[in-house]
Amino acid sequence: MSTSQPPTPPSSATSFLPLDALFENPVFAGGAGLAGLAAAASLGRKSIILGAGALKRRLLVEVEISKQDNSYGWLLAWMSLPRPTGGFIQSRMTRLHQLSMKTSSTSIFDKPRHASFMLHAGYGRYFMRHKGVYFQVSREKQSSSNMTTGEPHETITLTTLYAQRHLFEDIFREAHELAVEAQEGKTVMHTAQGHSMDWKPFGNPRKKRPLSSVILDKGIKERIVSDVKDFLDSQKWYVDRGIPYRRGYLLYGPPGSGKSSFIQSLAGELDFGVSLINLSERGITDDKLAMLLTKLPPRTILLLEDADAAFVNRRKTESDGYNGATVTFSGLLNALDGVAAGEERIAFLTTNHIDRLDEALIRPGRVDLTVRIGQATRYQAAEMWDRFYGDIDGDGAGRSRFLQRLEDLDLIAPEGGQKTSKMHTSTAAIQGLFLFNKNDMEGAIEQAPGLIPRIYEAEEHEGMRVPA
Ligand SMILES: Nc1ncnc2c1ncn2[C@@H]1O[C@H](COP(=O)(O)OP(=O)(O)OP(=O)(O)O)[C@@H](O)[C@H]1O
Ligand SMILES: [Mg+2]
Structure with missing residues (x-):
């Protein structure tokens, strides 16, 4: 997020007084003024109104938010909210003619018919009002695109009068509060889908799964939970000793023993999200893995499912030429504790085949605690x-x-x-x-x-x- 402010703050209040009065005039401030100013500014280039460009720079404040920034999604969600006070514009968006649709599912297991829809402000330029102040929204797709994902860059630019610049703080605070509220009691899953080298929230946050709903053998849950909590309490100890602040866990055992469920509920208990990579998935290469691990979303547990995939014999090729997971053993080790590995991290690895793993994996810093989650007792x-x-x-x-x-x-x-x-x-x-x-x-x-x-x-x- 970058804020472009007028190059020089108004030097004397008196020179601004008449304009301030103008902006406080309800008709002028009611959008007409701002629109007029913007129009005047665009005409300025043609020199019809001399110096309008300079005027714009002096009088308007712009905030540009790129899609890469977390606040991008918050802002879109905030703009789609109904207006709290009602009034003649019921929703912040009722006057908008360009809307875009965002559809998301709430769970990995959701069929397409279980989806939620949300109307977002579409691309283009329009005006909105917040607490009686008008501002201009311009949502644009850039012609350049993200090198790694291939997606076009996108920005939202908010413009308002310099005198009303406090508005932005207010909007971002509300948008952030809204985002926090939406995640309360929920666990956010992040995945890197497709060719993307970047983490993205997967679907909507899910309701937290209570730890008590996962039943492991006597004492196992308590042991892992207290180990993780200890770790979270001892950051200073690591920093003082110059040790990367990381801890790794390996949960192994047969399918359906509750490994994934436990990790999800543990994340909920700690108020963390989950960043999930399935190592047996197509397209997970060493490069991609390393890249993803250097930029884990904050406050998430890294979950590497099917860790044995990095150890399988990859000579067997399927009929379509796919020869199993493309992540290698050394790729996994490097990602976990090579120079590029993130400094702070809690990682959980799971496998059904402990016998396929290499001992080199189970070394402090990579895997500190190995726990068997077995058949039902x-x-x-x-x-x-x-x-x-x-x-x-x-x-x-x-x-x-x-x-x-x-x-x-x-x-x-x-x-x-x-x-x-x-x-x-x-x-x-x-x-x-x-x-x-x-x-x-x-x-x-x-x-x-x-x-x-x-x-x-x-x-x-x-x-x-x-x-x-
Ligand atoms: N110990 C358990 N306590 C509560 N529910 C469980 C337990 N084990 C399995 N389940 C239930 O069974 C289903 C599968 O569990 P889960 O996916 O956690 O198993 P897993 O050990 O991760 O299996 P896999 O090795 O195949 O990934 C879930 O719906 C989960 O709620
Ligand atoms: Mg699992």
Whole structure:
């Protein structure tokens, strides 16, 4: 955001007095004056009104906001708001004839029909009024474009009378408050989609997921949460010792054990956003990864999903010529702690295949804490039961029968036994069973055999149980 102010502030108040009076005149200040001034300014070049350009420079203040700046989106959203005081112009935009549409989905899983629409001020020039003061808005697409994203540069320029320059502060404060408010209780996801080398908010912020809704084995959640909180409290310690202020976590375990859900809810708990990169995704190259990690959005947890993708054998090429993820092992290590790596960061890596990772990854500064998030344990199954049926299973008799059933089916380990095995069920599967039997605990107990895992990866096929 750059503010262009008149080159010389008014030297004496008296020389401004008549003009001030003019601007305070409701008709003149009611847009006509400003429009007239702008028109006069544009005619100035043709020398019809001598010195109008200089007049404009002296009398008007301009603020230019580029699309790269965070405030760009805030401002657009603010301009689309209904006017708080009503009046003859109901919305800040009712008089506008150029509108543009912004459609966003609220979740990764949203089908196209679950979308929200918002009308934005379109491209062009128009006038708006805020607290009785008129200002000019000019939203423009530049002919130049961003080298990395290919998107044309865009700017919004706000112009008002120099005497009313306090207006901008007010507008930006309101727009910022609005943005903060919209994110309250929400977790913002950032991704780098397509060829973009830049982070962008993904959809609308989602409602925070409470930590209590993710049930990990006893003590695991607490251990990670307290480690992260400790880290957040010890910035000075790192700075004093000249150590980059970074901490890395690796969560590994089978699909559907709650790794991603936990990280999302942890971000919510800390009031952080999430910056997500899926390393097995097409188009994630070493360069792109390194670039993205140098400019993480502030107050976000970096989430690198499928960390094993950087270690897979990339000789196998698919029929369309795609040969798997393009990020390499050294690319990942460099991005995590090479010279270009950001100085401050909390990173979470996830994988289903701990055996495919290289030991070099698990080194302080890259990964400081490795935690297994495994198949469901007895403890987790019991906790999940209580969350779903706690109110209808007052004495816990249903829970005892359910746990016994799981144990008999060898879907969880008996109390005191070895904790989990590949044959055990996943927490996602238990959640699925409970969702299917909402308010019907007998149904859940009855359908427990449905939890027997059916899908294993080829390498894990041996010893697989065939469901009866
Ligand atoms: N421990 C858990 N507590 C609560 N919900 C869970 C848990 N594990 C899985 N779920 C539910 O199952 C679904 C899948 O979970 P999630 O995506 O977090 O698993 P994941 O471990 O990240 O799996 P993957 O390795 O395939 O990425 C989510 O809807 C989540 O709410
Ligand atoms: Mg996941």
